[in-house]
Amino acid sequence: MTTSEQLRVLGIRHHGPGSARAVQRALRAFEPEVVLIEGPPEADALVDLVGDHELVPPVALLAYAPDAPGKASFWPFASFSPEWQALRWAAARGVRARFFDLPAATMLALREQALLPRASADPGPGLFDEEPQAGEEASADDPEDAPAEDIASEVRDDPLALLARAAGYDDPERWWDDVMELRAEGDPFDAINDAMAELRAGEQMRRRSAADELTEQRREAHMRKVLRAELRAGHRVAVVCGAWHAPALTGKLPTAAADNAVLRGMPKRKVKMTWVPWTHSRLAMASGYGAGVDSPGWYHHLFEAAAADLPGPDGSGEDIDAVEPPVVARWLTDVARVLRHHDLPVSAAHVVEAVRLADALAALRGRPLAGLAEVTDATLAVLCDGSRIALDLVTREAVVGERLGTVPDSAPGVPLDADLRATARSVRLAFSAEPKELTLDLRRPTDLSRSRLLHRLLLLGVDWGDPRAVSTEGTFKEGWDIEWRPELSVRVIEAALWGTTVLEAATAKLLDATGSLGEVTSGVEAALRSDLPDALPGLLRALDARAASDTDVAHLLDAFPALVRAQRYGDVRGTDTGRLAEVTEALLARICAGLPPVSGGLGPEAARALVDRIDAVQAVLPLLDDPAAEDLWSSSLQALADRADVQGLLGGRLVRLLTDAGRFDAPESAGRLARALSAGPGRQADAGSAAADQAHWVEGFLAGGALLLIHDDRVLGLVDEWVRGLHDDDFLVVLPLLRRTFGAFEPAERRNLATRTRRLTGATSQPGAPPELGDAERAGAALAMVDLILGLATTETSGVTG
Incomplete structure (x- = not known):
């Protein structure tokens, strides 16, 4: 068997629906025995989950260091990612698939040592493993007139720019859409490989930085090492990798000894990997993701609508490769639905006219079918009536979108993550990337459990929910803005260092964070909000010690409101706060005794700070519902108001507070x-x-x-x-x-x-x-x-x- 019969290298663009369809066609034609995919080899153990119907893209491979979970990298996949379709094809036919890029253990170690450029840190999903500029640096000028350094940067960062320019296009994205994303048939990979080989062979490529050069040499050496092993075993191998690397894996390869020399001495660290949910917005270039695309929502529609009848995981279905014109009609129908959701008037007639305009624009521009530019222009002119504000809604909710993937419970993960998901299911909180306002009634058991979970996660740094004010005079209502973001998966792993359950981890972290008197009182308030009974005894002991030793009246004033609110939260949430009431009473007595010595002879700024603290105490004092405490406080304020050495702002404020309280x-x-x-x-x-x-x-x-x-x-x-x-x-x-x-x-x-x-x-x-x-x-x-x-x-x- 010759090498050409044994090996097929498919140079793709990550997150491209046309590339994904071309990969499907090429794999069906070649029928490989092994599929090698650009990505970390530690993820090979996770490939079997690709056939699980609960693993729904967008998802990402997450690699993290167990001893420092904050050190992590992601390899995202969408349904229209060529690598994902290669994985699905292999899973459906029982073909072995494995990843063959540089190990994540090495990638994380290199990043930790600052030896890996940030743009190359997440190599798997990168278009050509650096940050493409999507034509932002492209110019209509002749490349021969540009400095060699600029050409080198453009070739490496965005090879599409020069290829598009050579084809007479001033927009690389439009050229790529025409030749690949809207392509209905054919096999483009040999042509892509030849084009990349020409670009890599240019003189300007020798002007790259040493760090970029070394990183790329190591990655491609590791790819060839895995590839040689499969070819020596006599397997028919299909390689799915970024198009930039394709020429390095075809033709006459360097010797194994040369590649081993490049790989020798690379650092490593222990890593673990799992699947985590991802979102379309995190695939967008605007999010800062280097290999992102401008329109993940559009690409998802382009792939799913055209491939609705393609073979599923079981291999059933008809093969339909062409992007049919109804794709545009379906898209504009979805856009109309988005606008109607925001109470904007859009009729069926509007949709028909928008489809006609998009098709006409495509014909005038010489495009095979209407692309995103044409449907966007038609949307603005017909459906949005020229309103850029309405078009922004379409861009955010349709063109980019906020689709969130799902991961099966069988995916490996830390115990804390499993407990979080089980708890969320029990209180009927769904992991959604759509921002949502949530108003909880703490008198209802389910809402109370939701509140406790969200507060516990806040303590762990997992801000799934953001508290917001609720327009009600009672204390039984609580407002939240909830939104699940992919990076929260990393924070859950970081928080796993504190315990195996959300309750256990929040308790441990809260007890570890005790410090000043103000921090301890805030911790007591948080413990009651989060219902952490095991944390209260330790916090109250710390509170007693801090309150007894702290002689700074400002610290006592700052601590008092949190303690009073904590008592009220305990009442609402059914928590025993008797011990807390004793501490609060003693603290108020110390405040009243300590106020006179610190209130005289203050300057304007110091007086303003003291007024703010006195106002805070005055605001929460009625929550105690204790006449004796209110009388003690008012008597102390009256004694201050009678003094002649009190600064004007403080004196006036004391008189007003005593007037409002009925003392004057x-x-x-x-x-x-x-x-x-x-x-x-x-x-x-x-x-x-x-x-x-x-x-x-x-x-x-x-x-x-x-x-x-x-x-x-x-x-x-x-x-x-x-x-x-x-x-x-x-x-x-x-x-x-x-x-x-x-x-x-x-x-x-x-x-x-x-x-x-x-x-x-x-x-x-x-x-x-x-x-x-x-x-x-x-x-x-x-x-x-x-x-x-x-x-x-x-x-x-x-x-x-x-």
Whole structure:
């Protein structure tokens, strides 16, 4: 048997439907006994799963280091990937298939040592094992006019660009579609191999980097080593590899000794492999995947629609190779469905006209059939009515798509992954790449179990769900945005270091992460949310120790809200939080005792930080439903409010909080406001700083809403009188502070304030008193000043200068 009768090398483009159909034809004609496929040989043990009906592409081979799961590589496959179709063909006929690229053990070790260029790190799926630019670097200029370095880069990164240019095309993707993806018959592989051989033999190829050269030599040496072994055994061998490597595997091969010398001394590390789900969006070039394609959704449709009657795994069915015109009609029907899903009006007549336009464009452009460019133009003009926004929907949901593959439970994996999938099935959570909003009612057992699972995964760094706010006053509702992404499979493997079940792993990682008082309290809150009872005793012991030894009141204030929320979560989720209540009570006592020493003589920034912490405690205190705790807290705040050395922002905020809590009535709060603003700054040296401190007091007092100003004319009058009494220079100092205060109010509140201010007769105006404006010009200037403060006018339009 001659070499030509014993070997057939099929140089393909990864993730190309035309290449996939051509591989099917070539394999049926050649009938090999062994199929060698570009990919890591450690995956040979996983080939048998290709015949499992539950292994549905897009999927990927995942190689990871057991001792460092974060070090991993993927080899993705779609239904239209030629390698996948070769695997399926071999599985259906009982033909032995194996991978013959450089081992993943070596690839990961080289990457770890920074000896492998990033573009070559995932060699299996790469178009020509580097990152193709899809014509982005292609030029209509004569290649002879380009620098040799640029030509070398173009040849290696995208051989299609030069081949397309030689054929008279300015777009490599369009040329490839015409000659391969839309090809209805024939065997293109000999021509492809010859073209690649010419490109590889060029002078420019000797200008590549040493790292690229060495990596490629090693990969091709390993491929030849496996190929020689199969040929010596007398097998008929079909090779499916990236077209760039095809010339290195045909003709007269280098000696085995030469290849062994290239392979000698390569590093290795222990690896494991499995199948994991993948998505079409991760096959897209826009995702950063080097061997990606622009339109995985379109390619999937192109392959599946044209090959609907091709032989299945059992070998049944009719052979249909041609891409029939109904493919375009079916595609545009699917596009119409996408648009209707977004409530855009698209009729059957629109689809008919779009098909006609696509066919006409193909004829005008001299293409064998309408390709993606033609159907996209027709979609934009007819179905989207010229709207680029609607076309973006089509691109995202149809042209790219978000199809997620599935992997059978029999695929090897870490125990944690098996537990995750079993738990997800028990709570009816599906692994889907489609973003979905989920609102959980924690009073329902299934929703409560879902919440616990998602919270536990967050602790493990597997953010399948992202918490979102829910518009409800109760604590029984919880919102999530869930979306399963392929990289989460790697994070599950990383998390497997903590345990064999989600519960066990989350508990172990949470206990290991304890640190500062704030971190421990956050851990307690997370433990209650996630229902990790075994973690609570250790966390509470750590909490006792940190709370007793930490003398920083800021740390205590930061820790308190999380503890209070943790108690409420325990109530909602049916968890015993009695021990936690004791710690919370003791912590509040320490906060109240420690506040006075740290509250005096603060600067504006330090005071603002303390105000934020006091607000956080005030917001959660009602959740305790403990009158004694609220009384202790309010008494402490009142003692601070009576001090003269408290910075203005803090003083004003304390008075407002005590007013809202009912400790100060309206006359008392108005009197404190009047005293804070009564000492006019005059024009002494520190007048500007005094006015600023008064403005800070007002800011603290009014923070949180304008209701106090709206419903109490005395308070509003005091603020108005103070503003009108400011000197021009002082007004310029306080204006930014006042704009920040009033700008935080709702527009309706600001309009209401403006209306009420216009009715004021002075600082002591009483409700219902008739307006006595006096001099119209002075009144107009004052009202314009109020509009300026409230953000309803600008200095340019108001005419106010002081």
